[in-house]
Amino acid sequence: MSRRPRRNHTPAFKAKVALAVIKGEKTLAELAQQYDVHANQITTWKSQLLEGAAGVFGAETRPDPGQPAIDLKAIHAKIGELTLANDFLAGALVKAGLPSAKR
Structure with a gap:
């Protein structure tokens, strides 16, 4: 008896x-036979759908824990530093007699 190769089903x-399954028009066994999928797999997909359904409507707007919070003060300080350095270097180019990067 040969085994069936592993299948990957699309999210759709x-x-x-x-x-x-949620509609309830057919039994779990009928749907498993119709779609050629094991009943346990259908139950898993049903629970995943019910758990993630609230996310469709934006109920969970928590930031991703892997993403660090953005520190605007630090970003603005860095922009100020870089602007100051650019102005200094542009002035040094003019004093050295080289063409300025500003046009």
């Missing part, structure tokens, strides 16, 4: 199957 297919 998973959503379609999970929505069919």
Whole structure:
């Protein structure tokens, strides 16, 4: 007996199957046979859909924990430093007799 190769289902297919389960028009066994997917897999997709449904409407607007908070004061300080350095170097170019980068 040969094993079936591993299948990768698209997110659209998973959503379609999970929505069919939520509608409740057919039993889990009927849907598993119709879509040729194991019933446990359909149950998993259903639970994932129900857990993530609130995110569709923007209920969870928490920032990603992997992203550091943006420090605007530090960014503005750095912009000031770079502007000061550019002005200094532009003046040094003019004093050296070289063409300025400003046009």
